[in-house]
Amino acid sequence: MNARTRPDFLIQRRVKEDNKRADATAYASKMADVARTTSWHEGKQKFDYAEHQKQTASFIQEELFNCKEELKIRRRQRLRMLYDAEAKQYEEELAQLGLAVQRQHY
Secondary structure (H helix, E strand, O other): OOOOOOOOHHHHHHHHHHHHHHHHHHHHHHHHHHHHHHHHHHHHHHHHHHHHHHHHHHHHHHHHHHHHHHHHHHHHHHHHHHHHHHHHHHHHHHHHOOOOOOOOOO
């Protein structure tokens, strides 16, 4: 050592290096925590989106089924109305000819 070097220079240098290393380790640990939290949130968002898509698909399927059933009911009703109108027209045509439909009730 020369005359200008402080007696605790090596100790002070080692303390600074240890402090830098401790700070770097703490920072790395903090970044790892942030990465884990970010990963969890991204996974949660993906899961929530997938769950929402499932619910939406289920809702759409149910709506399509209900629409199909309602359409069947409306078609049957219109068909009955058409049959009734045609039967009434046919009976009127027969009545104009002096004929009638004989119905048997069981």
